[in-house]
Amino acid sequence: xxxxxxxxxxxxxxxxxxxxxxxxxxxxxxxxxxxxxxxxxxxxxxxxxxxxxxxxxxxxxxxxxxxxxxxxxxxxxxxxxxxxxxxxxxxxxxxxxxxxxxxxxxxxxxxxxxxxxxxxxxxxxxxxxxxxxxxxxxxxxxxxxxxxxxxxxxxxxxxxxxxxxxxxxxxxxxxxxxxxxxxxxxxxxxxxxxxxxxxxxxxxxxxxxxxxxxxxxxxxxxxxxxxxxxxxxxxxxxxxxxxxxxxxxxxxx
Amino acid sequence: xxxxxxxxxxxxxxxxxxxxxxxxxxxxxxxxxxxxxxxxxxxxxxxxxxxxxxxxxxxxxxxxxxxxxxxxxxxxxxxxxxxxxxxxxxxxxxxxxxxxxxxxxxxxxxxxxxxxxxxxxxxxxxxxxxxxxxxxxxxxxxxxxxxxxxxxxxxxxxxxxxxxxxxxxxxxxxxxxxxxxxxxxxxxxxxxxxxxxxxxxxxxxxxxxxxxxxxxxxxxxxxxxxxxxxxxxxxxxxxxxxxxxxxxxxxxxxxxxxxxxxxxxxxxxxxxxxxxxxxxxxxxxxxxxxxxxxxxxxxxxxxxxxxxxxxxxxxxxxxxxxxxxxxxxxxxxxxxxxxxxxxxxxxxxxxxxxxxxxxxxxxxxxxxxxxxxx
Numbered sequence: 001x002x003x004x005x006x007x008x009x010x011x012x013x014x015x016x017x018x019x020x021x022x023x024x025x026x027x028x029x030x031x032x033x034x035x036x037x038x039x040x041x042x043x044x045x046x047x048x049x050x051x052x053x054x055x056x057x058x059x060x061x062x063x064x065x066x067x068x069x070x071x072x073x074x075x076x077x078x079x080x081x082x083x084x085x086x087x088x089x090x091x092x093x094x095x096x097x098x099x100x101x102x103x104x105x106x107x108x109x110x111x112x113x114x115x116x117x118x119x120x121x122x123x124x125x126x127x128x129x130x131x132x133x134x135x136x137x138x139x140x141x142x143x144x145x146x147x148x149x150x151x152x153x154x155x156x157x158x159x160x161x162x163x164x165x166x167x168x169x170x171x172x173x174x175x176x177x178x179x180x181x182x183x184x185x186x187x188x189x190x191x192x193x194x195x196x197x198x199x200x201x202x203x204x205x206x207x208x209x210x211x212x213x214x215x216x217x218x219x220x221x222x223x224x225x226x227x228x229x230x231x232x233x234x235x236x237x238x239x240x241x242x243x244x245x246x247x248x249x250x251x252x253x
Numbered sequence: 254x255x256x257x258x259x260x261x262x263x264x265x266x267x268x269x270x271x272x273x274x275x276x277x278x279x280x281x282x283x284x285x286x287x288x289x290x291x292x293x294x295x296x297x298x299x300x301x302x303x304x305x306x307x308x309x310x311x312x313x314x315x316x317x318x319x320x321x322x323x324x325x326x327x328x329x330x331x332x333x334x335x336x337x338x339x340x341x342x343x344x345x346x347x348x349x350x351x352x353x354x355x356x357x358x359x360x361x362x363x364x365x366x367x368x369x370x371x372x373x374x375x376x377x378x379x380x381x382x383x384x385x386x387x388x389x390x391x392x393x394x395x396x397x398x399x400x401x402x403x404x405x406x407x408x409x410x411x412x413x414x415x416x417x418x419x420x421x422x423x424x425x426x427x428x429x430x431x432x433x434x435x436x437x438x439x440x441x442x443x444x445x446x447x448x449x450x451x452x453x454x455x456x457x458x459x460x461x462x463x464x465x466x467x468x469x470x471x472x473x474x475x476x477x478x479x480x481x482x483x484x485x486x487x488x489x490x491x492x493x494x495x496x497x498x499x500x501x502x503x504x505x506x507x508x509x510x511x512x513x514x515x516x517x518x519x520x521x522x523x524x525x526x527x528x529x530x531x532x533x534x535x536x537x538x539x540x541x542x543x544x545x546x547x548x549x550x551x552x553x554x555x556x557x558x559x560x561x562x563x564x565x566x567x568x569x570x571x572x573x574x575x576x577x578x579x580x581x582x583x584x585x586x587x588x589x590x591x592x593x594x595x596x597x598x599x600x601x602x603x604x605x606x607x608x609x610x611x612x613x614x615x616x617x618x619x620x621x622x623x624x625x626x627x
């Protein structure tokens with residue numbers, strides 16, 4: 001039941017066949033949501049899949065939006081214990097809630113800011129045993145708050161993401177990011193979102209239905225998978241401890 | 254047509270002429286720029302290897318993809334890099350563009366990865382992408398190292414200009430590109446540009462600098478600003494497999510030529526086909542219904558052959574226009590004439606009309622409204 005209900009999302013991401021080797025390795029996944037439809041459930045789902053007991057994946061979670069206890073509670077509902085995963089060395093949590101990049105000269109000092117964060121991630125991955133080095137997911141929640149921490153310099157965030165991307169080619173790890181689509185004004189040309197769209201191999205959009213709010217459907221997901229030249233679209237409903245995905249008109253209740 | 258691009262890039266510059274330059278331009282709606290770039294790169298490099306080009310080497314300036322990606326790509330096309338490392342050099346602006354790794358190594362927080370040494374004979378790391386002058390010098394130096402000095406030429410591939418534009422001003426990027434074009438050792442140059450990341454004027458500047466512009470456009474335009482509903486989604490799906498490929502050539506004499514093709518993206522690679530007619534595209538998009546919304550090819554031809562009653566027939570014969578007031582005798586006569594004509598030039602169509610029922614009034618000079626009591 002639990003397995004079946006998430007099938008569409010897994011299928012779209014290629015997670016339905018084998019989880020080992022991690023199907024997202026070497027890929028950049030960008031999740032874009034809106035204020036009416038939070039996309040964080042996709043992030044939780046990916047985290048849960050990457051920590052699944054029959055794989056040797058390691059997740060590095062860079063949190064700008066919530067403290068550890070929040071994710072711990074959410075993942076526990078999904079049937080995954082973050083504390084024990086952390087103790088097993090499969091889950092690394094970087095609490096960046098209070099990160100403030102030094103002002104002036106874009107914070108280019110090895111001591112602080114995003115450069116130091118990159119150094120920390122790199123160090124964590126290098127310290128892993130050879131076998132897990134190949135299956136690392138770097139998860140960032142979320143990019144808009146990272147931009148805030150970087151004093152609003154989206155270029156600095158893009159540079160950081162570029163360096164994270166070099167990790168995907170160096171170690172074959174995957175990079176998963178969450179961002180909000182509706183906070184960028186059209187006047188800016190929403191360049192940041194476009195940059196992310198070019199950067200990402202898989203783009204997941206969580207949007208409300210075009211027809212407005214509905215009780216039985218919370219929104220729709222559009223997954224564009226560049227590597228496989230495939231796009232899929234389906235509706236979802238977020239429940240207490242599971243997310244149901246179904247094709248339009250196929251809700252099971 | 255894609256072929257004429259390769260020929261132009263392969264033939265390179267004549268003595269005392271700017272090197273031919275190609276801009277490959279795409280947008281998020283049709284993001285196949287990288288595939289086209291790869292395709293051009295492989296074609297050009299294999300003709301350099303085969304000695305078919307005056308250019309003796311290729312410099313790849315890689316900003317957005319790792320050098321190892323390009324080595325893998327060439328290998329997958331059956332080009333062995335080990336034996337051809339005298340012909341290709343990669344300037345690596347991908348792995349450490351801002352020197353962060355260097356800084357971290359200095360502060361002792363970082364261990365340099367070990368496997369980089371393996372490919373170092375082909376790859377040179379560049380760490381100061383903000384300085385276009387230094388970038389220019391590095392490219393030229395690398396090229397000279399590859400082909401030697403004198404008059405021997407080499408080609409340059411840049412993926413992508415966007416990263417340069419993000420870190421340096423438009424004018425300095427334009428200066429770099431135009432300096433490269435006018436350098437007398439450079440045979441041809443091409444670069445990739447994501448046009449929607451920049452203002453229109455930036456794209457125009459780069460287009461002026463190039464002798465060829467290959468732009469990729471979606472085969473179906475999405476309505477802007479619309480939320481993704483299902484109808485839009487089918488277009489997105491459609492656009493994720495193919496697009497339109499327009500090429501603009503600027504000739505030496507100033508003539509500009511536009512050509513269009515269709516580009517298909519497949520798992521195995523990229524395919525160029527002549528543009529299919531609009532009709533064929535539309536047919537694929539019309540939803541499947543029980544009745545016919547469209548004409549078959551034969552029906553279309555038949556329809557085109559029908560001479561409409563009001564159409565001027567202009568063949569010297571008296572005009573026979575049915576005005577609804579002709580007597581029975583007259584119309585019989587007309588029928589006879591029509592029949593003869595039809596037999597004469599067989600392919601001509603005619604309108605055959607069956608009255609649906611007796612309820613329907615025949616056309617006559619009866620006033621259909623005469624029962625109205627006004």
